[in-house]
Structure formats: C-alpha cells, structure tokens
Amino acid sequence: MYRYLLKRFASSVVVLGAVSLVTYALVTVAPGDPAETILREQLHSQPSDEQVAQFRAEHGLDEPFHVQYVSWLGDAVTGDLGQSYFHGRTVHELIAAHLPATIELAVAATVVAVAISVPAGIASAVYRRTPLDYVSQAGALFGVSVPNFWLGYLLILVIAVPFSAVPTSGAGSVTQLVLPAVTLGTGLAAVITRLLRASLLETLEEPYVRTARSKGLRERVVICRHALRSALIPVVTVVGLQFAYVLNGAVIVEVVFDRPGLGSLLVDAVFARDFPVVQGVVMVTAVLFVVTNLLVDLSYRYLDPRIDLEASA
C-alpha cells in the first residue's frame, strides 16, 4: 500500500511539473509583450521605454526563461504564486477568494447529477426496453447534447423570469446555487445514467446474480445488494474523472451566471493577459485533478476488494 502511494505521489509530481513547465513556456512564447500591453491599459497611453523596462524588472520579465521559471517554481512550491499584474493582490489571495464558489458549484452539480442519474440508470436497466427506459435514454441524450451555456439561459428564462425569487447571478447563498448546479449537473447526470445502465445490464448477467435470484431473494435485494455494488465501480471512476468535466463546465457556467469562481477568474485573466493568475489557476486545477484521481483509485479498493492496487501500480 505504501509502495503504491509512493509511486502515485512520484507520478503526480512529474505531472504537475510538466503542467507548470508547459504553461510557463506557453505564456512566455505568447505573442505581444505583456509589460507593454498591461502598462498601456493602466496608463491609457503608450508607455515609455523606461516604464516598460521598470515593469519588466519588477516582475522579473527581463530574466532568461529558465531563470524565470526556476524562480517561479521555487516560490510556487512554498505556496507563493506571485503577484497579479492588475489587481494589486497576490495570485494566492485571488485564488483563495474564488475557489470556494467553484468547489461549492462542483459539489452541488455532482449531487444534482447523482440524484438524477442513479434512479434513472437503475430504472433504465431494470425496465430495459420499456417506455421508462426510452424516456431515460432520451433524457440522457439531451443532457450530453445540449450546450450548457444555452441550458443556463433557458433555465433563467423558464425558472428565474417567472419566479423572480430565484437569482440569476452571484454566489454565496443556496438560492444562487440552484440554477448553476442544475445547468452543470444535467450533462454529468446524462453521462452517469448511460454508464450506470450499461454497467448494471452487464452485472445482471453475472453468475452470482443468478445465484442470488435462484436462492429466492427478492428482486430488490438482488439489485441493490448484489448487482449495484459492482455496477457502481465504473460509475465511481467516471464521477471522479468527471471532475475534469465539472471544471470544464464551471468555466462556462460561471460566466453565464456571473459567479465569482475559479472559471470566471481564469477567463478574465486570459483576456487581460494577467499571466501569473492564469499560471496559478492552471496549477491549482492540476493539483485538484491529481488529488481527485488518487482518491478515485483508492475508492476502488473499498468498493471492490478483488482489486489489488499493488499489482496495478
């Protein structure tokens, strides 16, 4: 177990290192001098050469690439992600201020998704090829196909406009979370429903399910206690890996609903060419994603004792 964890830890460090290097390189080769762009924005006029030089020195932009990167990396491992070009705040502060809204959204969307997809997936598999199954499958098709930016506006039109109590922007309260969570949860629910249906159909063919049935157990017990548990393994992987999907979607959903989360912070930073913030958000995303993947792997062992992590390491 420890050997496995150690190995996973090492590969996570390699992934994070690669992400940081690639983003840093990308930002460095970006067309246009950030110093000039940003100063022009701040001064509302063409900056003088001295001002540009001073800005570059202040932010370490006059050093060669490897020096800049190593110094950034040295600070980053201690939690210092540098200074935003604009906000006059550290990247760390900005991320700390925006992260809660995104985590909240991610958790709420996952709850919505699981609440829809688990009953829908089970019903689809158990009542296979009945109208119930077709409705659930059609719903899933809609869920994976509808663009979440349009779904968000649609929900505003059909829910928030007639029921003015439901707010359409901001973050912090439960009511502000409802529409974004449903928007983001719908696509996720569709993916999980499809997967759970397929996985449960497969499990229901297993010999041990036949054994349970022939013992005379009630169908409910057969499905809930015998089949569902192993059918859930691929589902847990997907819910875990869908964390990436949630972060993808959060970018768009946060813009639609004007939520001050990590996604909208990233979009704003990208447009403002606030590269330290871009770099910081990408790193935090990468850390979140590496940690979720590890948790997903560990959860297998709990769900299916047959899986030997040492062997797969």
Place this chain on the structure above:
Amino acid sequence: MSAIDDPGRVEPVARASVRRALRRNPASLAGGIVVAVVAIVAVVGPALVGDPNAGALSNRLQPPSAAHPFGTDPLGRDVLTRLVHGARITLAVAVAITLVRLVIGFVVGLVAGLFGGLVDEALMRVVDFLLAFPGIVLALVIAGVLGPSLRNVLLALAVVGWGSYARVVRSSVLSVREEPFVDAAKLAGISRVRLVWTHFVPNVAGPVVVLATLDLGGVVLAAAGLSFLGLGAQPPTPEWGAMVADGADYLRSAPWLVNVPGIAIAALVVGFNLLGDGLRDALDTDPTEVNR
C-alpha cells in the same frame, strides 16, 4: 445464440451492412438526417440567403415574423440569415478540429503500437494526461494566450483532444499485430511501409471513424463554448456559440437571439451523437471501451 450475437465475431467493415444497420435503427437514421440537413445548409445555404451582416437599425430586435422567421438582432440583422452562414462556420470548424485530432492520434497510435517499449510508454503517459485533464481549461489557456481567433481555437482543441484517437489506434494495432495475415505479409517480403499501409491502416479505420463521429458532437460543443466565451469567432462572424453570447444581453426582451442558435447547436450535437451510436452498433466496435 445466433452467429450475429456472437461477441467474438468480427463484423467486416462493409458499406452495405452499415447502410442496412442504420436503416434498422430509426434513431441513428434521424441523427444522420439532421447532420445531412445541416451539412446541406452549410454548403448551399449561404448562397441562397443574403449578407449575414446587412441590417438596418430601424429594424432592430424584431420578434419572429413572416419576413424574419427567427427575428432580428440588436443591429437589425436577420437571425435566420446569420444562422445559415453560421452553419458553415460551425460545421467547418468542428470537422477541421476532428480531422486534425484524428491525424495526430492516428500517427501517435501507430507509432506507439508498432514500436512499443519506451516510445509506447512515454506516448501513453502523455495520452493519459490529456484524457484526464480538463480539456476546455487547457484549450482556453492555449487559445487565450495565443490570442482570440477561430484559428487558435481550432489549434487549441486539436492539441488537447487527440488522446482518445491515439489510444484506440494503438489498441487496434496491438490486436492486428497478432493476426496471421500480418505474419503472412511479412513472409511474403513486403516493405514495412506497405505492411502498415495495407494491413494496419484499413483495420484500424473502423473504430476510428466511429470515434470521430461520436467525438464530433463534443467538438461542436467545445468550439461553440470557447466562441461563447469570446475566444473563437470574433464579431461580426455569425458562429453559433458567438451568436448565443451576443444575444445574452437581450435575454429577457429578445429570447430568440439566444434560443435559435442554442437549439441549432443542440440539434446538431444530438444528430452527431445518434449517428455515432448507430455507427458503433453497425460496425460492432466500441472505441470508447479502451478509453475508460
């Protein structure tokens, strides 16, 4: 159990069998029709309707009517005309992204599968990363840093999305390698290039085509999403995602501005997904299996 249900049976990739299977599956036929309609509109439509950027301010924000079936936008431009021009842009971008992904994935998958060893190991680690990391976030950063434009969105989404193709091609290559006809071809003394071209490429093609069809829906969503954020098509280009973003300010007063392009995107993606599901069943291959 009939021979058709036998999971071990490999269905030959024949056009006639695909057509028959699609005909037997009304849902995927409907998907095919939706995609075909959008494709026809994209090809001939722009020539039939007028200039997508022509409009008079006196005509602004007209609700749908006989003269303007989908209404007009804040600049008095006809939404239907813009939608038709947008079909070409939206479809062309999605197809281009998918083709670039396919080509990169094909080459990487072939190299990994044929060379094996360290090359394979290194390439597959990159693929693992690409498949698990949030692609839109990465594409957003790449496209944003390079500067907002459709070309950069194309580049960014192609670069982050070839992983699943590489995996599918690699796993097909590994199974084809074991086939007796490969040994036979080697014994017959054909060149390596010819061996790959005549024996590996055709056998890998089926699953890749299915994957590409299934992927197209997601690509449409991703490209429209990035354009919605303002990274892709720039005004006045009538790309569908950008049209939704342009209409968002008038959501309450002119909901058609958001709903018309929104429904168009959803319909096209439904079409690709149904068609992809049908092709997967018809070709009896599930490329998504190896991606789990």
